[in-house]
Amino acid sequence: MPILTLEHVTKRFGRQMVLNDLNLIVPEGRIFGFLGENGAGKTTTMKLILGLLRADQGVIKVNGEPVTFGQTTTNRLIGYLPDVPAFYDYMRPQEYLQLCGEISGLSKDCLNQRSTELLTHVGLANTHQKIGGFSRGMKQRLGIAQALLNEPRLLICDEPTSALDPVGRLEILDILQQLKGQTTVFFSTHVLADVERICDEIAILHAGKIALTGQIDDLKAKHATHHLRVKFATTAELNQFISLGWSDFQTDLVSFSVTLTAPDILKLEMTVMQALATQQLTPISLERTAPTLEQLFMEVVQ
Numbered sequence: 001m002p003i004l005t006l007e008h009v010t011k012r013f014g015r016q017m018v019l020n021d022l023n024l025i026v027p028e029g030r031i032f033g034f035l036g037e038n039g040a041g042k043t044t045t046m047k048l049i050l051g052l053l054r055a056d057q058g059v060i061k062v063n064g065e066p067v068t069f070g071q072t073t074t075n076r077l078i079g080y081l082p083d084v085p086a087f088y089d090y091m092r093p094q095e096y097l098q099l100c101g102e103i104s105g106l107s108k109d110c111l112n113q114r115s116t117e118l119l120t121h122v123g124l125a126n127t128h129q130k131i132g133g134f135s136r137g138m139k140q141r142l143g144i145a146q147a148l149l150n151e152p153r154l155l156i157c158d159e160p161t162s163a164l165d166p167v168g169r170l171e172i173l174d175i176l177q178q179l180k181g182q183t184t185v186f187f188s189t190h191v192l193a194d195v196e197r198i199c200d201e202i203a204i205l206h207a208g209k210i211a212l213t214g215q216i217d218d219l220k221a222k223h224a225t226h227h228l229r230v231k232f233a234t235t236a237e238l239n240q241f242i243s244l245g246w247s248d249f250q251t252d253l254v255s256f257s258v259t260l261t262a263p264d265i266l267k268l269e270m271t272v273m274q275a276l277a278t279q280q281l282t283p284i285s286l287e288r289t290a291p292t293l294e295q296l297f298m299e300v301v302q
């Protein structure tokens with residue numbers, strides 16, 4: 001059974017239709033990337049899953065149980081890390097987790113063991129300073145520990161890396177990746193490199209619907225028929241080729257290569273070979289390539 005399903009979910013704010021008959025399935029055990037442009041409705045979707053907003057139409061289920069607005073029954077299966085987690089600045093991390101655990105009714109023994117394990121997992125076991133002095137990355141790591149306190153089946157993270165520097169981002173990604181197999185991670189982001197790094201499955205939200213979803217490798221393989229990479233030995237040759245007026249292409253100046261995109265790959269190959277012959281250009285290689293996640297994303301949202 002999938003850990004999360006959204007069926008025909010619609011949400012409007014006044015006249016603005018944010019989600020329009022949205023369907024989504026998140027299988028258990030995955031690191032699932034939820035992508036979309038600014039304002040696409042990612043946070044709205046997460047709030048609906050948490051029962052913090054009421055859907056106008058549709059059904060959301062967590063582990064097969066329907067989510068009801070204003071009730072927290074299904075939230076016992078969910079850990080949530082908001083985009084800007086709030087803490088009591090005067091507390092130390094261990095104290096803070098103790099407080100959260102006591103509120104959610106964990107026994108003292110269980111709580112001691114669990115908070116020590118989690119602080120070790122997020123690299124804060126030896127941090128005794130007050131939370132007020134934490135960096136943003138440390139706060140995100142503590143937020144993950146807090147969200148995992150009740151051993152959730154589903155961890156929802158709203159843009160967990162977007163405000164962090166490259167080191168902080170990698171730390172968070174490593175922590176999330178280590179959860180694979182134990183907890184399903186559903187996280188939103190604009191940072192496609194983060195998704196490529198840790199996700200096995202994605203959904204792209206666009207115009208209120210899921211425009212593309214599936215395992216990243218499958219999606220790339222399916223779209224690989226549209227991309228042709230031509231690599232040259234020099235910049236001069238690359239520039240000569242580009243100046244022929246191709247309509248849809250991306251250049252990589254470091255590797256002297258250009259990737260052309262077209263719906264009919266055979267026609268594109270013929271055109272490219274004719275152009276190379278006419279221009280007396282000999283490329284180092286000419287190959288069909290899988291698109292990058294960025295190319296897939298741009299194809300969907302443009």
Ligand SMILES: Nc1ncnc2c1ncn2[C@@H]1O[C@H](COP(=O)(O)OP(=O)(O)OP(=O)(O)O)[C@@H](O)[C@H]1O
Binds near residue numbers: 037
């Ligand atoms: N409470 C609200 N009242 C009115 N409009 C809202 C409300 N919450 C969100 N919106 C609007 O709904 C749209 C989707 O917002 P949402 O925050 O879900 O997008 P997002 O994909 O998370 O964006 P971002 O990546 O910028 O965080 C936006 O146009 C936003 O202005």
